[in-house]
Amino acid sequence: MVNFSLNGKSVSADVADDTPLLWVLREQFDLTGTKFGCGMAQCGACTVHIDGQPMRSCVMPVSAVKDKVVTTIEGFMETEQGKAIEQAWVEAQVAQCGYCQSGQIMSAAGVIKNAKGPLTREEVLDGMSGNLCRCGTYNQIASAVVNAQKALS
Amino acid sequence: MELKSVSRRSFLVGSGATMVGVMLGSHGLLNVVQAAQDSTNGDTFSPVAWVVISPDNKTLIYSPASEMGQGTMTSIPAILAEDMELDWSTVSIEKSPSNAKLFGNPRFGGGLVTGSSRTVVGYYEVMRLAGLQAKLALINVAAKAWSVPANEVVAENSVLRHAASKRQMTYGEAAAQAGDSVQVPAVDKNMLKPMSEFRIIGKNQPRVDVPAKSSGKADFGIDAKVPGMVWAAVMRTPVQGEKPEKVDDTKAKAVKGVQKVVTLPYGVAVVADTFATAKKARDLLQVTWSETSKTRSYDSDVALQEFVARAEKVGEAGDVWHKEGDVAAELKGAARTLSATFTSQHVAQCTMEPMNCMAMVNGDKITFWVPSQSASIVTGTAAAVGGFKPENIQVNITYLGGGYGRRVEADYAADAVFLAKAMPGIPVHVLWTREDDFLRSRPRPLTAQHIVAGLDDKGNIVGWHQRVISEGIYARFNPKAYKASGNKDAPVMEGADTIYAIPGQLFEHGLEQRGLDVSFWRGVGAGYTKFAIEAFIDEVAGQTSQDPLALRLALTKDQPRAQKVLEEVAAMAEWKKPRPEGRALGLAFSDTWTSFVAMVVEVSMNEGKPVVHHIWAAVDCGHAVSPRNIASQIEGSALFGLSALLDEKLVYKGGQAQQTNFHQYNLLRANQTPLVDVKVIPTDNAPGGIGEAGLPPVAPAVANAVAKLTGKRVRTLPFPKEI
Numbered sequence: 001m002v003n004f005s006l007n008g009k010s011v012s013a014d015v016a017d018d019t020p021l022l023w024v025l026r027e028q029f030d031l032t033g034t035k036f037g038c039g040m041a042q043c044g045a046c047t048v049h050i051d052g053q054p055m056r057s058c059v060m061p062v063s064a065v066k067d068k069v070v071t072t073i074e075g076f077m078e079t080e081q082g083k084a085i086e087q088a089w090v091e092a093q094v095a096q097c098g099y100c101q102s103g104q105i106m107s108a109a110g111v112i113k114n115a116k117g118p119l120t121r122e123e124v125l126d127g128m129s130g131n132l133c134r135c136g137t138y139n140q141i142a143s144a145v146v147n148a149q150k151a152l153s
Numbered sequence: 154m155e156l157k158s159v160s161r162r163s164f165l166v167g168s169g170a171t172m173v174g175v176m177l178g179s180h181g182l183l184n185v186v187q188a189a190q191d192s193t194n195g196d197t198f199s200p201v202a203w204v205v206i207s208p209d210n211k212t213l214i215y216s217p218a219s220e221m222g223q224g225t226m227t228s229i230p231a232i233l234a235e236d237m238e239l240d241w242s243t244v245s246i247e248k249s250p251s252n253a254k255l256f257g258n259p260r261f262g263g264g265l266v267t268g269s270s271r272t273v274v275g276y277y278e279v280m281r282l283a284g285l286q287a288k289l290a291l292i293n294v295a296a297k298a299w300s301v302p303a304n305e306v307v308a309e310n311s312v313l314r315h316a317a318s319k320r321q322m323t324y325g326e327a328a329a330q331a332g333d334s335v336q337v338p339a340v341d342k343n344m345l346k347p348m349s350e351f352r353i354i355g356k357n358q359p360r361v362d363v364p365a366k367s368s369g370k371a372d373f374g375i376d377a378k379v380p381g382m383v384w385a386a387v388m389r390t391p392v393q394g395e396k397p398e399k400v401d402d403t404k405a406k407a408v409k410g411v412q413k414v415v416t417l418p419y420g421v422a423v424v425a426d427t428f429a430t431a432k433k434a435r436d437l438l439q440v441t442w443s444e445t446s447k448t449r450s451y452d453s454d455v456a457l458q459e460f461v462a463r464a465e466k467v468g469e470a471g472d473v474w475h476k477e478g479d480v481a482a483e484l485k486g487a488a489r490t491l492s493a494t495f496t497s498q499h500v501a502q503c504t505m506e507p508m509n510c511m512a513m514v515n516g517d518k519i520t521f522w523v524p525s526q527s528a529s530i531v532t533g534t535a536a537a538v539g540g541f542k543p544e545n546i547q548v549n550i551t552y553l554g555g556g557y558g559r560r561v562e563a564d565y566a567a568d569a570v571f572l573a574k575a576m577p578g579i580p581v582h583v584l585w586t587r588e589d590d591f592l593r594s595r596p597r598p599l600t601a602q603h604i605v606a607g608l609d610d611k612g613n614i615v616g617w618h619q620r621v622i623s624e625g626i627y628a629r630f631n632p633k634a635y636k637a638s639g640n641k642d643a644p645v646m647e648g649a650d651t652i653y654a655i656p657g658q659l660f661e662h663g664l665e666q667r668g669l670d671v672s673f674w675r676g677v678g679a680g681y682t683k684f685a686i687e688a689f690i691d692e693v694a695g696q697t698s699q700d701p702l703a704l705r706l707a708l709t710k711d712q713p714r715a716q717k718v719l720e721e722v723a724a725m726a727e728w729k730k731p732r733p734e735g736r737a738l739g740l741a742f743s744d745t746w747t748s749f750v751a752m753v754v755e756v757s758m759n760e761g762k763p764v765v766h767h768i769w770a771a772v773d774c775g776h777a778v779s780p781r782n783i784a785s786q787i788e789g790s791a792l793f794g795l796s797a798l799l800d801e802k803l804v805y806k807g808g809q810a811q812q813t814n815f816h817q818y819n820l821l822r823a824n825q826t827p828l829v830d831v832k833v834i835p836t837d838n839a840p841g842g843i844g845e846a847g848l849p850p851v852a853p854a855v856a857n858a859v860a861k862l863t864g865k866r867v868r869t870l871p872f873p874k875e876i
Binding site: 101 | 221222223224360363364367369373375376409428433504505506507552553554557584781785789790792793816821822823824825826829
């Protein structure tokens with residue numbers, strides 16, 4: 001039994017301690033916005049926030065989030081920052097197949113949060129290079145992140 | 154899933170209940186079937202199978218193709234809305250049911266297949282005619298209600314008007330009073346309005362799937378869930394074609410939550426309450442495999458050398474794909490000939506959503522929830538593998554987390570058929586791991602190509618002989634159709650032709666059958682055939698001291714659409730303007746899928762590898778339904794091609810894929826992304842394909858820039874580790 005905060009609520013995961021957080025989120029809590037892509041922290045589709053920082057949930061045993069604050073895309077979309085990023089994503093018509101975009105958005109939140117000043121395209125692309133997009137939406141992601149940061153500042 | 158119009162109006166069942174629809178004849182030819190509509194319920198009106206009009210003037214349009222990021226879920230309804238004179242803001246869109254008779258693609262013989270850049274191409278005329286027919290039916294409703302001649306009623310923005318009597322009604326009001334005597338007139342393409350009157354086609358309709366995909370709310374196949382669902386993971390034979398001979402599942406069965414272990418013809422599956430459990434237990438299976446498969450002898454590096462040797466045997470007759478004039482005579486009479494050999498390695502599709510499928514068997518019926526490019530092929534698989542009758546197979550297509558040709562295949566559906574049959578009444582969801590995806594990639598074929606070009610004494614190209622050696626795709630996937638076509642393997646040979654004015658042309662395929670299943674990929678053949686053609690055109694330009702742009706303009710002098718995109722991209726990239734030290738431009742052109750694309754790239758070299766800084770593309774795909782989406786598709790497919798040329802390579806040794814996950818197979822990342830500018834030039838021509846059209850020109854354009862920078866001609870895909 002692992003206790004942690006999930007999208008603002010205290011929860012208990014009743015699974016084997018080594019179960020990856022990704023599958024606990026998807027299967028026990030039915031939070032399917034977080035995606036399975038590679039299972040080895042290479043593609044970023046499974047990105048969630050742990051204590052406010054983007055992390056890969058596919059390689060993280062659920063025991064590692066004991067007493068921590070976990071936010072998934074579902075929880076993040078309820079925040080002001082989440083709504084601003086969502087709007088920027090829609091305006092830039094970023095998504096193609098869309099499968100990687102939850103992870104992209106969760107990583108983008110970290111890039112914006114950790115930015116020291118107005119972000120350039122290159123800084124965003126560097127910051128987002130842990131998240132694969134097979135459809136090739138990187139340029140649209142960059143412009144959406146730049147715009148979201150402006151909207152939030 | 155049932156048609157809303159069917160369930161609410163019951164017009165396929167019950168006496169006198171018939172429907173009006175655009176249907177497809179047995180040969181995939183358009184056949185507008187006309188009948189009266191049912192009057193059992195006056196709420197909604199479906200003048201054609203594609204639309205349902207509600208009294209509140211809302212219109213639901215069914216979109217037939219699988220949405221995998223290409224945007225056709227939105228663009229197909231936009232085409233219908235154009236000729237139906239719909240107010241686009243009143244339109245909602247749903248994926249159509251998997252009813253091929255009603256919604257099949259004429260360009261796939263009436264099948265439900267999404268691929269080969271044929272969705273807009275295939276449905277364009279169908280949707281325009283259906284829209285026109287629906288509009289005329291509504292006009293007839295109003296004309297009857299007002300007792301005026303139909304030709305005095307004007308339809309515009311979902312409203313019908315009679316100017317002389319100053320009367321009007323919305324489509325919704327007309328729908329509410331459409332009785333069973335509504336006349337639905339026959340239509341033909343001569344009745345369609347001209348391009349100059351388009352209000353929706355050519356505008357940027359926001360994609361209907363984008364909001365849900367921008368908030369984590371979109372459900373993909375992996376997210377499909379029905380009560381009682383269980384998960385499955387499959388341990389597959391390391392080498393294709395082997396069988397499990399001995400299975401020790403003691404450890405797997407000991408894992409809490411495991412429900413069943415099922416032996417499949419090609420693997421062993423574990424079914425459990427969660428996927429995490431199924432995978433954990435699967436990894437504990439001890440399986441002894443047979444060692445008899447032909448594929449065991451397959452070594453891709455060795456095969457490539459043998460393909461090269463065969464490609465260079467220019468006297469060996471191949472299967473003719475494309476022929477013009479007499480190439481032998483032209484080459485014989487040429488003042489000089491040039492030749493070169495090109496190769497391409499296997500590449501994997503790498504959809505971000507791994508293969509998966511859910512199925513449930515009830516008695517003699519099976520239902521699927523599946524991210525597939527083809528409901529028809531899933532249906533065929535259920536019939537062939539599971540013995541289900543087609544009428545007992547229901548296929549629900551979800552959003553696809555990428556397709557790129559991989560989801561035309563239905564091997565994941567075969568998994569689900571076996572497992573659902575083993576657990577009747579229980580929905581079984583099988584999910585592949587990324588390692589499974591690489592193990593059974595069914596990659597793009599390995600190829601060797603040899604080109605011989607003949608030049609006259611002025612340096613004009615008079616003959617072009619290109620031989621492509623590769624494993625077949627259709628030869629395996631659809632051997633009957635392959636043989637019937639005279640051994641034309643369309644996906645393999647895609648792009649192996651040209652509109653260039655070359656009097657003698659011969660493009661041939663030499664089929665190899667080494668036992669590895671190769672398959673569709675984004676752009677498939679055009680990814681390597683256009684690479685060879687366009688890189689070699691630049692070699693000819695270099696040998697004859699011609700500017701690559703001038704040479705292409707000369708070769709397309711009777712092709713105004715090609716000329717226009719070439720001139721346009723040259724202007725966009727400032728082709729003639731000198732570049733900073735260490736940078737160079739490369740140009741390439743593609744005419745595949747009847748779309749004309751010219752592309753220029755700006756490149757520098759870093760430690761022997763090209764760095765692409767900027768891509769410019771000019772595109773003429775005829776009627777451009779949604780230019781912004783077209784530009785996104787060109788950009789996305791160009792980046793797909795860039796990823797492949799830089800570092801993608803799936804190596805087989807002893808029949809087994811050597812790369813297992815993204816740490817060994819490098820996809821393009823955000824920080825490698827060039828700036829991309831795409832200009833869409835609409836012309837009054839039938840639409841060409843777009844989902845793949847940016848891919849063919851990118852590799853040759855980069856190779857042509859690299860040649861300028863280094864003096865070395867790159868003839869391999871991917872490019873060498875160090876040039």
